[in-house]
Amino acid sequence: xxxxxxxxxxxxxxxxxxxxxxxxxxxxxxxxxxxxxxxxxxxxxxxxxxxxxxxxxxxxxxxxxxxxxxxxxxxxxxxxxxxxxxxxxxxxxxxxxxxxxxxxxxxxxxxxxxxxxxxxxxxxxxxxxxxxxxxxxxxxxxxxxxxxxxxxxxxxxxxxxxxxxxxxxxxxxxxxxxxxxxxxxxxxxxxxxxxxxxxxxxxxxxxxxxxxxxxxxxxxxxxxxxxxxxxxxxxx
Ligand code: ZN
Numbered sequence: 001x002x003x004x005x006x007x008x009x010x011x012x013x014x015x016x017x018x019x020x021x022x023x024x025x026x027x028x029x030x031x032x033x034x035x036x037x038x039x040x041x042x043x044x045x046x047x048x049x050x051x052x053x054x055x056x057x058x059x060x061x062x063x064x065x066x067x068x069x070x071x072x073x074x075x076x077x078x079x080x081x082x083x084x085x086x087x088x089x090x091x092x093x094x095x096x097x098x099x100x101x102x103x104x105x106x107x108x109x110x111x112x113x114x115x116x117x118x119x120x121x122x123x124x125x126x127x128x129x130x131x132x133x134x135x136x137x138x139x140x141x142x143x144x145x146x147x148x149x150x151x152x153x154x155x156x157x158x159x160x161x162x163x164x165x166x167x168x169x170x171x172x173x174x175x176x177x178x179x180x181x182x183x184x185x186x187x188x189x190x191x192x193x194x195x196x197x198x199x200x201x202x203x204x205x206x207x208x209x210x211x212x213x214x215x216x217x218x219x220x221x222x223x224x225x226x227x228x229x230x231x232x233x234x235x236x
Contacts, residue, residue: 004028005124005163006117008109009068011047013194013209013221014128014166017174019054020181021165022126023061030066030120032113036105037077042200044070050193057185067120071112106139107148114152114160123159130166132173142167171224172231196221 005022009015009031022029033047047068055062106129113125129140138144145162152160166174178186190209195202197211197218204213208225211218 002123002161004030004120004122005126006113006120006122007031008113008125008127009033009047009051010128011043011050011194012128012196013171013178013190014130014174016050016054016190016194017178017181018126018128018165019051020061020178020186022163023054023058023064024181026124027064028066028122029064030122031068032116033068033070034073034109034112035070036073042202043195046193046195050189053189053193054182054186057182057189069116071116073108073112076108104139106137107144110145110148110152110162114156117160118156118158124161124163126163126165128166129164130169130174132166132168132170170227171220172227175224175228176231 003026005026005028007015007019007022007029009019010033019029019031031047031051033044035044047070051065051068055065106127110125110127117123117125127145129142129145131141142164145164149160149162152162165177169177175187178190182189191207192209194209195211196209198215199212201212201218202210204211206213206222208222211221213219213222
């Protein structure tokens with residue numbers, strides 16, 4: 001069914017923007033998240049808060065937003081252990097791939113999401129993968145996703161599309177997209193309720209949201225926010 005979409009929703013800024021994008025386009029939108037033993041359950045705790053806040057922004061969104069499913073992939077997390085799931089330092093490995101890289105994470109998530117979508121009669125998967133701010137994650141590249149889309153369609157014997165609305169956007173442009181989709185109210189909801197910080201910090205509140213302010217995820221979020229605010233000021 002091409003009128004329904006399943007959004008890979010982690011409660012981060014990117015997946016919240018993807019959810020808004022899907023809610024504008026599809027008659028039925030469901031969400032799926034993965035518990036793969038993240039060090040901080042805060043990401044999972046925020047998903048319900050953010051889903052509720054977004055459903056409250058537009059009657060159409062509330063009408064279209066359907067079930068949310070969290071899948072326990074802690075066994076995979078243990079297998080693919082890296083800085084996100086263990087206590088290793090967050091740093092670049094010698095080969096330039098960040099140690100926050102969980103090998104093949106997006107491919108595993110997509111395969112699980114596709115199986116669930118198949119059962120739910122959904123033929124479109126939506127994910128926040130992005131290669132513009134390409135940060136060393138090879139399974140975020142569109143070429144890998146094109147191959148995955150083909151493998152899923154053949155393997156399920158059902159056409160399965162992988163939509164990646166953020167693929168060519170910078171972090172600043174992702175804020176622009178969120179603003180285009182849901183105005184200041186959506187931007188505020190994402191700032192307040194989405195979670196990005198690798199350290200799970202929700203005690204320090206910045207202009208761009210909660211986080212430690214120093215981990216790579218916080219730094220990327222902050223620089224994207226600043227670039228977007230500057231572009232807004234220039235165009236006003
Ligand atoms: Zn942080």
